[in-house]
Amino acid sequence: MKDFTDISTWSPKRLRTLRNNLNNRISAFESGSTKELQKSHALFGLEEGECKDLLVKVKKLLVTSK
Numbered sequence: 001m002k003d004f005t006d007i008s009t010w011s012p013k014r015l016r017t018l019r020n021n022l023n024n025r026i027s028a029f030e031s032g033s034t035k036e037l038q039k040s041h042a043l044f045g046l047e048e049g050e051c052k053d054l055l056v057k058v059k060k061l062l063v064t065s066k
Helices: 012-030 048-064
Strands: none
16 A cells, blocks of 8 residues: 555646546445455555545545646
């Protein structure tokens, strides 16, 4: 799992990529997929609730970066 404590310094493009990854991961959780992510994946080790919390933060950052 990556350290997401400094995402406020990330570029909008990188934040959008993270948002898309989070949306896809949350969809996978909701569809019941049991696919494990590779250890090198940024979201490796995050549970559904953690992904949702991070998605809220990313969306707020994207709105304020415009």
